[in-house]
Structures are given as structure tokens and as C-alpha cells.
Amino acid sequence: MDYDQLFRTQLDALKSDGNYRVFAELERHRGAYPRAKNHGAGADEVTVWCGNDYLGMGQHPEVIAAMHAAIDQCGAGAGGTRNISGTNHSHVLLERELADLHGKDGALLFTSGYVSNWAALGTLGARLPGCTILSDAFNHASMIEGIRHARCEKRIWAHNDPRDLERKLADLDPDAPKVVAFESVYSMDGDIAPIGEILDVAEQFGAMTYLDEVHAVGLYGKRGGGIAEREGLSDRVTLIEGTLGKAFGVVGGYITGSVELVDFIRSFASGFIFTTALPPAVAAGAVASIQTLKGEEGVALRTRQQRQVARLRAALDRAGIPHLDNPSHIVPVMVKDPVKCKMLADILMQDHGIYVQPINYPTVPKGTERLRFTPSPLHDDSDIDALVTALHALWSQCALARAAA
């Protein structure tokens, strides 16, 4: 058996379809975000325009100081799984901070947001007798994998469509457990779920609700508690899931909910139990980041981010560059062609020192290929001007359609 040949055959298929992923090798510069050194092809120094460290908290002095202090005090690793010697004081403090952020009684940490979705949905679906999970059609891969792992009944409801959810719920046994799983901000289109209407429907049918706020925590709400906080709905959501790796600038995932719910996942989720706890320094950095974003500095960073988002959209409009209009911080510029999408990204990196990852199928449907820009408070006005000037020139060069004025 030539195993490498088997691997190559499938990789070649990806390449010929234009779906082969190539990573940009970067070295981020603390204190100079969104600037980074580029170790791959293209300009040596680039401006990162597709980062998920949405507010630059990965270089925040207090986050870094907390991490340094924790390393000096506790060393590098956690020392074990949470169950066997790995629960450090900073994990417990972080869980309290997270419960408070979402106005819940309990919280539980995971090694990533992906693992938290996979483990929590997998455990709920598998352990609640006769459970059905109702999943929004655009849910993230980590939720889909969790639901698959649960091996329970599932129903897919049309994206952001409470009426379709209602029809699907009406078909189910009124006395059986149900979990309605959805996101607040969807990361590819940047659209936002009608959380209130979804909760109305779920409550009507006695379903629990599972809300992924990964692209909203730190960014929305008075204290950065997400869209549910902004809309005053956190109380009504049974479980809120989030990440420490995006706006909070560190790494890790979590769920929050009632004491019983959190204890249930803690006690039964293999993806929580059988893995080494996050390093204490990561937990300490996350606490500093969450506390900062809960306060006035968080408000200022969110306001500045929204300003830069609005500025980019306005500049794109003036240049006739088509982008999806949405109510979030995500600015998808629609190219609608996989080859041109990749080519644009390559030229931006090569000639303009602008790094944006092309987003092609299967991450988005064919024909909706795009460049997804995420302005942060650290992208200044001249960064925005440079980006739009470059896009303006490339749009002509690549003979792409302009948006109607």
C-alpha cells in the first residue's frame, strides 16, 4: 500500500477544485497590531485585515501583564486534567467571571470554543432521553460535529427563520426534550439572529436554547456580554457558549448556564473530562481581558471598532466595491468567483502589504466567494484608505462588477 499516494490523490482533487488551503505564515508584532511580519510569499510587513482578535486584546498591556505574572507564579502548564490536579485557582476565577458576564449562575471552561460546542451539544443530545436538537442551517462546524456525535434526533431549520423553527417544533413530541441551537452573529455573512423571536418560539414549545455568541462576546452589549446582553435577553437563553480566542484575544472556550446544566456537562462530557486544563496563564489573561472589556475601556474600544467598520463600509460604497450590508462588524466584499478571489488576495499580499484570506467553497456556497474584512479599533483611517485604494485599482484590473451607485 502506498499511503502517501492515497493522501496525494485527495489533496490533488482539492487543488484542482481551488479548495486547497494555503496558510499565511505571520509573526504578529505586539504593540503594533494589526501589523505583522510575513514569512511567506509577498510583502515582508503586512496589515492583517481578517483577524479575529477583533479588539486587539491579544496585545493589551493588562492581559500580557496578567499572563507574565501567572507564568512567574504558577509556571507553564496546568499540571493535569481538571479532575486530576489540573484545576488551578485562575480557572475557577475565570469561570466566575464568565458566569457574571452572561448573568448566569455557572460556567465551564474548555480548551477551545470548538471543543465547547462539540462537547456540550454532544452531551446534551446523547444524555437527555429522547432528545431532538433543532439546528440553524448555517450553524458552525463545531456545532454540527457535536450534534452528529450526540447521535440523537435532529432537525435543520431554515437560517434565522423562527417560522420554520416553529413548524419543526410543532411536529415533535411535546413531552420530549428539545434543544434549539443557533448563533447570534454569523461569521461569514455577518448577519444577526432574531434572538427574541427564536426564544419566543422555543419557549412556546418548551425547548431549551443553545446560543453560540462566539463572534459577539466582548463586542456587543454594555459589558461585552454579546447580542443577548445588548437585547436584554440573556436570562431567557438556557445556555450561552463563547470563545476566549476571538475578541478576548487569548484561547479557550466556555459555556454558561444554570448550576445544574453546567454540573451536568462537567460530569458527563468526555471532551471536558479527559483533556489537560488550559495553562493558568491563559486563564489569568482571559480574566484580565474580560474585566477590561466589561468596563469603560471596553465601551471605548467597541465604539471605536464600530466607527472603523462604518468608515470602511462608506469608503467601499464610494468606490463602488460590492459588500454585504449587515448589522455587525464583519465586512464581506463579494467577489463571487473562486479564482479571482484567490488572485485578489494574492495581489493584495504581494503588492500592497494587505493580508486578507480568500474565503471560498466549502466555507461559503459556490458563487458567493468573498474577502472578509474585520476592521478593529487599531486599524486607523489611513489603513482603511490604503485598503480601499488598493481594492479600487484591483477591481478595474480584474474586471470585476461594481456595485450600483
Ligand SMILES: *Cc1c(COP(=O)(O)O)cnc(C)c1O
Ligand atoms: C471560531 C468559532 C468557534 C470555535 O471557537 P474557537 O475558540 O476558535 O475554537 C465556534 N463557533 C463559531 C461560530 C466560530 O466561528
